[in-house]
Amino acid sequence: MSGLKLAAVRHRYGTQTVLSVERFEVAVGEHWLVLGASGSGKTTLLHVIAGLLRPSEGEVEVAGQALAALSGAALDRWRGRTVGIALQAQHLIAHLSVRDNLRIAQYLAHASQDDARIAETLDALGVGDKAARKPFELSHGERQRVTIARAVVNRPRLLLADEPTANLDDDATARAVDLLTEQAKVHGATLVVATHDARVKAKFAHTLRLGPP
């Protein structure tokens, strides 16, 4: 069983094709880098893989599950249980504490509320002492760690990251990628990182290049 399989996937907005992938197959536990310039469809690809966007054509299968076979509500439940997404903008819900930002991930994924798991995850990412803080009280690096913690708190089988190194210097870029790969390893998750940042290429054994669709 592959961790991720895309076949002849295309997505269009009107007549404009924004994503075109003939074949993309990833084994369980592999770490992949999706490289491409702005507008090459990296974010769209991640949204298609996460089931946030149904492609105009083609097939997507994640851990043996064909996404087209899932209805809207079932797809949402599947996403909550199976996929962890670290978003580009590190968006955390501003009025909730760090702990509650992770609790909401458990709640929305229909997972049991497990504060011990939350503490363990935050500790593993070095922000265990920030659990009661609000997002605005954190540094950029701390917010990034919390975003990754939220993505992995439900032990996803597929971890997606969208431009995790945007606006970071070399050291911070290296740390961000290390955190993601380390967490993916810990959870045995398949990792797909989409970026235009070629600095991180050396850290991945597998790369998918997206050109203009």
Added chain:
Amino acid sequence: MNLASLSASYLRARPLNTALSLLLLALGVGTIVLLLLVVGQIEERMYRDARGIDLVVGAKGSPMQLILSGIYHADAPTGNIPLAEAQSLAKHRLIRRAIPLALGDGWKGYRVVGAGHEYPAHYGAKPAAGRLWEKPMEAVLGAEVAARTGAGVGARFAGSHGVTGQGEEHGAVPYEVVGVLGRTGSVLDRLVLTSIESVWQVHEQEHGPEDEEDKKAMREDREVTVLLLQYASPLAAAMLPRQINSKTELQAASPAYETARLFRIVGVGVEALRAFALILILAAGLSVFIALYNALQERRYDLAVMRTLGASPARLFGMLLAEGLLLALAGTALGLVLGHAFVSGLGAWLEAQQQYPVTGLEFRIEELWLALSAVGVGVVAAVVPAWRAYRTDVSRTLAEA
């Protein structure tokens, strides 16, 4: 973490908007509760006090004043009528029962009413302590009079002219309390009852002539204040009032007609207040709508993130609806508490003024409908924002971030 706590956290994050919506809804609901309780209780008491009394006959003057003084003891009497004329009218074939009352004096702000035993019997009142009066200058206290004055059987008191307590005191002819009535929930609770002869005796001894001949003449000219009548047949309603008003020096007034007229007069103000309260509730609904709708723009990304975490569009819809529901429930609960608290305060003040009492401890079925309506307004106000949340294009929103 659950839907309610998540919704509540968003409400807490916007304290000013939340407080404004709560306040508007609470004021609207509270005002309607106030009207429901006060108007309802006063109407019920007035109808209860007038039950079984078809016509009040007294001196000419304002018919409403006659009703207010003769039944509710809430106004000065229009004057007195000759006893002989009252007795003659009481024997009319169209009258089943006539209860003469002699008003005039008061004690500590409570009206002293001269009457026969048929008066307490009309309201089903029985002594809770002691007995009813048997001879002149014996008095029986209504339950509220006894409770508030602390007087009981064996107490003696002197009445004073009028009910304000500032009139001339009849110290030479004191009353003796021989009984206290059980609580009836009627006007009797706020009265001091005695025989009609007592009322005559007080005034004849204090102001009457010394000469025996004059005294005899005065006795022949004795008066009562009102006559409470019950018809013997429906025909009486068509004949008696017109007959009395046109052919005698007396005035007849119908309690049903006059109280309805009173409620119509007061009702204009009540309806205006009710309309104002409804506008407040609708404004609260609008406030909930604006607060949630405006917040959507700043929450677009939150909603999109929630979708990435596994929330279905229906769950986002439910979350926004829950926010409207929570606001409406809290505002309605606050309004109910405010309304009852205000009526309790008003009741205490009215009781101190020896006026018609009202209580905030009563709950009416209309309040349930009011609460459901107010909650409904909150929920309806949240539907459009909730629908927009439901329709969030998660991919586009995330791409725009």
